[in-house]
Amino acid sequence: MSLVMNLYYKGMNGSARAFAEEMEKNGTAELIRKEEGNEMYSYFISLDDPETVLLIDAWKNQEALDKHHASPMMKTIIQLREKYNLHMSAKRFISDDENSKDDAFIRK
Helix, strand or coil: CCCEEEEEEEEECCHHHHHHHHHHHHHHHHHHHHCCCCCEEEEEEEECCCCCEEEEEECCCHHHHHHHHHHHHHHHHHHHHHHHCCEEEEEEECCCCHHHHHHHHHCC
């Protein structure tokens, strides 16, 4: 089981993309990927809304996510959100990989 957060960053004039690029460039994203319990931390650009960037953020369990929220990286993230005047929405998912019957539909 994993916790997966889809975080949608919305801005104006390319600010969401600039935020994601700065997170990568300054090393914060890589530090988060190295945190214990992190399973995925990846940004994606929306094709239908260029002012939205999706972050898929997956964690082993709630404890790992809670530790991340208490980490020094959160201060950096919050400061950059303010810098780029971003607004967010989030969707939370719990993986069900053990009971998946989707493999028949996945081309590998």
